[in-house]
Amino acid sequence: xxxxxxxxxxxxxxxxGFTLGLxxxxxxxLAVPLMIYVVGVPSTHAAIGTSAVAVAAxxxxxxxxxxxxxxxxxxxxxxxxxxxxxGAAAGAALGKMVDGSHLLxxxxxxxxxxxxxxxxxxxxxxxxxxxxxxxxxxxLLPLLGGLGLAVGGLAGFFGIGGxxxxxxxxxxxxxxxLVNAIGSxxxxxxxxxxxxxxxxxxSGLVDWRLAALFVLGGALGVIAGLALGRALSRYKRxxxxxxxxxxxxxxxxxxxxxxx
Numbered sequence: 572x573x574x575x576x577x578x579x580x581x582x583x584x585x586x587x588g589f590t591l592g593l594x595x596x597x598x599x600x601l602a603v604p605l606m607i608y609v610v611g612v613p614s615t616h617a618a619i620g621t622s623a624v625a626v627a628a629x630x631x632x633x634x635x636x637x638x639x640x641x642x643x644x645x646x647x648x649x650x651x652x653x654x655x656x657x658g659a660a661a662g663a664a665l666g667k668m669v670d671g672s673h674l675l676x677x678x679x680x681x682x683x684x685x686x687x688x689x690x691x692x693x694x695x696x697x698x699x700x701x702x703x704x705x706x707x708x709x710x711l712l713p714l715l716g717g718l719g720l721a722v723g724g725l726a727g728f729f730g731i732g733g734x735x736x737x738x739x740x741x742x743x744x745x746x747x748x749l750v751n752a753i754g755s756x757x758x759x760x761x762x763x764x765x766x767x768x769x770x771x772x773x774s775g776l777v778d779w780r781l782a783a784l785f786v787l788g789g790a791l792g793v794i795a796g797l798a799l800g801r802a803l804s805r806y807k808r809x810x811x812x813x814x815x816x817x818x819x820x821x822x823x824x825x826x827x828x829x830x831x
Contacts (some may be wrong), residue, residue, distance in 0.1 A: 654720045
């Protein structure tokens with residue numbers, strides 16, 4: 572029978588899944604605070620490890636929907652994700668050695684910067700025909716690999732899926748449209764979340780029961796998020812503003828809480 576903490580895990584997972592379905596990132600930004608302040612996981616590092624499992628699973632579910640809608644640039648996404656996994660493994664090992672409160676302050680500041688950059692981006696289209704092939708490999712591979720490694724390191728260090736960094740990273744590397752970057756980012760969110768979860772799981776810092784309940788709620792939230800995301804994809808500027816607003820709001824809250 573489910574107790575209060577179990578129910579809160581399901582509800583928190585639903586909210587995170589909705590965010591992932593809507594904007595393709597930000598889930599783990601919300602998952603860690605929810606695990607600590609709503610679900611009541613006492614250890615910051617255990618909250619990070621548990622949420623990483625849940626976010627990876629929710630991102631995989633969301634990826635399925637975006638793949639069916641043909642939003643995923645698979646070759647670009649795969650290169651970015653593979654490089655990111657290497658960075659995430661190193662970043663997670665380092666992050667476990669740093670005090671959780673210090674991580675949160677740095678994380679919040681980083682979110683504010685990325686959100687501001689998203690707000691400043693022009694609404695214009697990008698190149699929907701961009702692809703990784705023999706002709707473009709010499710130009711795209713170094714950018715995808717380098718940015719993927721850097722983003723993966725940050726994702727592992729902060730214990731996040733990294734979607735809010737991956738989306739602008741993919742756009743910077745390839746010039747693909749926002750809707751394709753969101754869909755493609757979920758490949759990396761899934762891979763980086765799984766890499767981080769494995770690192771924390773080996774260290775005994777994952778509550779598997781809460782993670783499973785979080786995933787259950789996330790699956791429900793993804794359905795609603797994908798439906799709204801499809802509607803908003805017609806209005807690329809609106810989707811960008813929603814994404815940036817989530818990042819800035821959560822980042823501001825984290826920084827403000829640390830300064831009080």
